[in-house]
Amino acid sequence: MKYIQESPRSIPVMAETEVLVVGSGPAGLAAAISASREGVETMLVEQYGCFGGNITQVGVNSIAWYRYEGTTDVEGIGIEFEQRAQALSGKQSTPFESSDLLDTEMFKYVADQLVQEANITPLLHCYVVDTILEGDTIKGVITESKSGRRAILAERVIDASGDADLAVLSGAPYHKTPKDEMLGVTVMFSCSGVNINRFLGHVGENPATFKDWTGNWNIKTTGKEDDLFSPYLQEPFDKARQDGMIPPEMTSIGGTWSRLTDAGEALGLNMIYMFGYDGSDVHDLTRGEIDGRHQAVLAIEVLRKYVPGFEDARLGHFGMKLGTRDTRVIKGRYAMTEYDVRNQARFEDSIGIFPEFLDGYGVLVLPTTGRYFQVPYGILVPEKVENLLVAGRCVSGDKLSHAALRSMICCTVTGQGAGVAAALSLKDGVNTGEVDINRLQTALKKQGVRLE
Ligand SMILES: Cc1cc2nc3c(=O)[nH]c(=O)nc-3n(C[C@H](O)[C@H](O)[C@H](O)COP(=O)(O)OP(=O)(O)OC[C@H]3O[C@@H](n4cnc5c(N)ncnc54)[C@H](O)[C@@H]3O)c2cc1C
Secondary structure (H helix, E strand, O other), rough: OOOOOOOOOOOEEEEEEEEEOOOHHHHHHHHHHHHHOOOOOEEEEOOOOOOOOOHHHOOOOOOOOOOOOOOOOOOHHHHHHHHHHHHHOOOOOOOOOOOOOOOHHHHHHHHHHHHHHHOOOOOOOEEEEEEEEEEOOEEEEEEEEEOEEEEEEEEEEEEEOOOOOHHHOOOOOOOEEEEHHHEEEEEEEEOOOOOOOHHHHHHHOOOEEEHHHHHHHHOEEEOOOOOOOOOOEOOOHHHHHOOOOOOOOOOOOOEEEEEOOOOOOEEEEEOOOEEOOOOHHHHHHHHHHHHHHHHHHHHHHHHHOHHHHHHHHEEEEEEEOOOOOOEEEOEOOOOOOOOHHHHHOOOEEEEEEEOEEEEOOOOOEOOOOOOOOEEEEEHHHHOOOOOOEOOOOOOEHHHHHHHHHHHHHHHHHHHHHHHHHHHHHHHHHHOOOOHHHHHHHHHHHHHHHOOO
């Protein structure tokens, strides 16, 4: 590779804050709100024009599809997000099952409200491109925006970028699943002009279950999941492959539908699942966006031809950005394991619980039995860098544990844990690696988190 030298230059300090959260997905939002509720000055920086991460930018609405009658669920800020969203846009669920869905457009506004009520300093359209270190201690970040290159100084920093950007920029050790084993990427899309009653009539006569998940969605269950309803469509795409409407090798088309509206919209269509793209590689991201949109347009043609109710469907919109599920995870003080998430792990440094829900790498376990594991603080604490905490899908763990930890509600658990820990470490004058676990747990309980 060819290199050039950047000239040293002075950069204006745009802001100083006690806690800085970078990234505003389920993890970052939870982190910023819970830090601020602990009474510390908090700033939330986001590269796009809305808060919400995958919810608002990709259009992922199924925040709690894991929830069944027997599920032991989390308590804390994630549930509050759902309640606030429902208060503004009404409760919506997938027909034939009871899992609640978010109105992802309205969630942009919900997030604005939450951020403002918590008295957080918001910064949108601002991309963090580097970190400022003194030795191994993080002291702030360098940003790029329409205002130019600017620094933000902070006493504690939370990396909720999804991709562990700040940890990596700071030289913290991390690992990445090999590209050929990574979870697929998705261009989400929506359709308008759908005859919802006709479509639901068709689904009622031909209900799909998790047994039907094939192609790129092929999974191993524990058996108890197999006969449960799933809003899944595969057959029309198989037919289209046989009929030459889509190339036979294009197995990436097929997947789930979710929110249907009285206005004839099918929103949050998660029907493109492409392997072989690394969401932390700009070239793969470019290819993924273009290939994904192409496949979504093909998928709509197939829906129009083979799926009752979609005859007059048109493209509504594409997700604002390619949805990536799997990039870098940090090496933390503790690395969560497949054994932990499958065996109801218990930890002395628990910052919350999450039901036994695994979705990824060919495994699907639904928490229908009440089993759950505890989430330890150690997976948020990166090796080597002080006063940086990591929350969300890039916390420390092995491949299969990621299939559980990446769930949006689990990201709110690690986010809330990080936010409260950052605030507490500041108040107690200790580094984030030395937070008093008893005090952290007491503060989390006070914020409504279920720890055991
Ligand atoms: C298509 C798809 C479907 C999914 N379906 C489900 C589902 O049904 N249920 C479920 O629970 N999970 C689902 N997931 C997984 C889930 O959406 C993610 O794992 C989760 O959103 C991760 O949350 P996060 O807060 O860690 O990161 P994200 O939601 O990715 O948020 C990260 C935020 O950080 C910002 N950011 C990143 N880098 C920078 C930077 N350098 N500077 C400034 N800002 C930055 C981003 O813009 C983004 O807003 C799905 C994922 C995809 C892609």
